[in-house]
Amino acid sequence: GALVYQYPRRTICKSGTSMRMECQAVGFQATSVAWYRQSPQKTFELIALSTVNSAIKYEQNFTQEKFPISHPNLSFSSMTVLNAYLEDRGLYLCGARDFRGSDYTFGSGTRLLVI
């Protein structure tokens, strides 16, 4: 079956530092990868959508300068939270699907705490 491994599961970083999270797709080709953030007491917000061989599209309020994403092949994607501050804390989720464009498979999330 299709699986997405996301790591780390939890991480703590000091205010002003950066942290990187990764997603590995197993059992299918991750043609599209979407990254989300769930801030405390809120729903998931789309940060950006990455499709292989296309430019990464960032949503309003999210920028490549703050959340650089790498999607080098059909099984891997990473996102970095640069210069993290309190408002960046939350659960970050990656979802991926193949070229057939059916349902997304989501990772288990990376919970970021900023201190």
Add this chain to the structure above:
Amino acid sequence: GQQVQQSPASLVLQEGENAELQCNFSTSLNSMQWFYQRPEGSLVSLFYNPSGTKQSGRLTSTTVIKERRSSLHISSSQITDSGTYLCAMETGGYKVVFGSGTRLLVSP
């Protein structure tokens, strides 16, 4: 504006009662997924339901595209059904947008 309106925001039931969760969309949708969010945050996919009705055990999902709505019905609720349920729609731009969630509490 918000593309996905999910209701109710919270719901309290007694064990054995049925629950009906709704999502309404302001734009046309390509597909629908329903998720259960575990307390630690990870998502359990309940249904991928672009249209029509699907059933899995006590759960039933119905999506009516022309009416821009989808529902999740939980019959004979159990205490273990407590948690947050999320709908997610895929728009024409291939983006998946989440609803705000329904926090369900089933009490004995």
